Amino acid sequence: FLEMNTRLQVEHPVTEQVTGEDLVEWQFVVASGGRLPRSQEEIPLDGHSVEVRLYAEDPANDYLPSPGTVHLLEAPEEPQARWELGVRSGSPVSSRYDPMIAKIIVDGRSRLEAIDRMSMVLGRLRVHGVATNRDLLRAILADGDFRTGQLSTALLDDNPSLAERTVDDKAENLHAVAAALHTALRLQERKTIQPFTGFGWRNVRSQADIVEIEGERGTHTVGLRLERDGRWTAEVGESTLEIRVLGDSGSRLVLDADGLRQVFQVAEYGHEVVVDSARGSYRFTEKTPLEYASDAAEGGGAVTATVPGAVVATPVSVGDRVETGDTLVVLEAMKMEHRYTAEEAGVVDKLLVAVGDTVDYQQLLVVVTGDAQSEAAS
Numbered sequence: 001f002l003e004m005n006t007r008l009q010v011e012h013p014v015t016e017q018v019t020g021e022d023l024v025e026w027q028f029v030v031a032s033g034g035r036l037p038r039s040q041e042e043i044p045l046d047g048h049s050v051e052v053r054l055y056a057e058d059p060a061n062d063y064l065p066s067p068g069t070v071h072l073l074e075a076p077e078e079p080q081a082r083w084e085l086g087v088r089s090g091s092p093v094s095s096r097y098d099p100m101i102a103k104i105i106v107d108g109r110s111r112l113e114a115i116d117r118m119s120m121v122l123g124r125l126r127v128h129g130v131a132t133n134r135d136l137l138r139a140i141l142a143d144g145d146f147r148t149g150q151l152s153t154a155l156l157d158d159n160p161s162l163a164e165r166t167v168d169d170k171a172e173n174l175h176a177v178a179a180a181l182h183t184a185l186r187l188q189e190r191k192t193i194q195p196f197t198g199f200g201w202r203n204v205r206s207q208a209d210i211v212e213i214e215g216e217r218g219t220h221t222v223g224l225r226l227e228r229d230g231r232w233t234a235e236v237g238e239s240t241l242e243i244r245v246l247g248d249s250g251s252r253l254v255l256d257a258d259g260l261r262q263v264f265q266v267a268e269y270g271h272e273v274v275v276d277s278a279r280g281s282y283r284f285t286e287k288t289p290l291e292y293a294s295d296a297a298e299g300g301g302a303v304t305a306t307v308p309g310a311v312v313a314t315p316v317s318v319g320d321r322v323e324t325g326d327t328l329v330v331l332e333a334m335k336m337e338h339r340y341t342a343e344e345a346g347v348v349d350k351l352l353v354a355v356g357d358t359v360d361y362q363q364l365l366v367v368v369t370g371d372a373q374s375e376a377a378s
Contacts, residue, residue, distance in 0.1 A: 243257050
């Protein structure tokens with residue numbers, strides 16, 4: 001189809017960057033009765049420009065919006081980068097509006113140079129508090145067909161793996177060590193007696209202090225031991241690392257890990273720690289033993305809304321027996337149906353919505369008591 005809009009497109013900055021013209025100013029000139037300042041033949045094109053839209057959405061979860069609070073938004077300074085931001089650190093991202101939070105435009109002398117610069121800028125961007133499509137954007141920029149221009153609008157349909165969150169196990173382990181070491185160093189700062197001893201409850205120097213944190217691939221058990229010469233020995237998974245702390249400002253940690261210097265940016269939000277480096281951004285949650293026990297007891301029977309919407313079907317009632325995969329509630333949101341199914345066999349214990357109800361993001365919809373929970377209770 002042919003679309004014609006009597007307005008500027010979202011992508012108009014790329015035109016401004018390669019022409020050096022201000023199209024918004026031109027609009028005001030024309031709206032005031034003036035004429036366009038230049039003809040098409042008078043407009044030079046210089047270099048190449050690439051624009052991406054940064055969204056608070058989760059491509060790995062069917063591109064669902066990720067509302068919440070932007071705890072941190074730190075845009076790297078790059079002369080060739082133009083930032084058009086809709087939020088800043090502390091801003092809320094509502095579930096009721098388009099979740100685009102920024103447009104990023106980067107210039108280069110050629111298309112490939114602009115693409116590489118954009119990838120670098122995205123890699124240095126720090127966004128905490130909401131999921132974003134940053135990793136998807138970087139994956140597209142690195143795709144061979146995209147880089148050579150051999151692509152179509154079917155690129156994502158033909159390459160669904162681009163939207164998958166890929167996690168480097170070694171990198172995640174290293175970031176987990178950085179998160180645990182950050183915690184250990186903060187505890188060491190508070191000690192006034194025998195600072196060379198462990199930071200936990202152990203008094204035996206030959207044993208490591210244990211920190212358990214949850215990452216995207218499950219629990220990381222990190223053992224840390226401070227040696228008398230100031231080195232740290234870190235054990236995670238099947239790896240043992242010798243680490244020296246080269247710099248520590250609280251939020252910036254510089255480590256020599258097995259002879260390789262690496263810089264980590266660390267931010268804390270309650271029990272959550274986000275660690276950023278040149279190798280990616282990793283989020284960890286440190287849980288207390290009481291929280292682990294509580295999680296184990298609760299099971300997975302609570303179903304919450306992943307998007308705000310309207311309830312269009314509730315094919316079950318309280319007391320009904322359901323099997324794994326049975327539909328419990330159907331929501332309509334953004335012109336699409338979202339089905340919420342039972343994660344395990346059991347009995348519907350609570351149905352908290354009815355057809356016609358409007359629900360909010362993360363609102364509790366239904367609770368299923370699983371067979372394992374019922375047996376434990378009896």
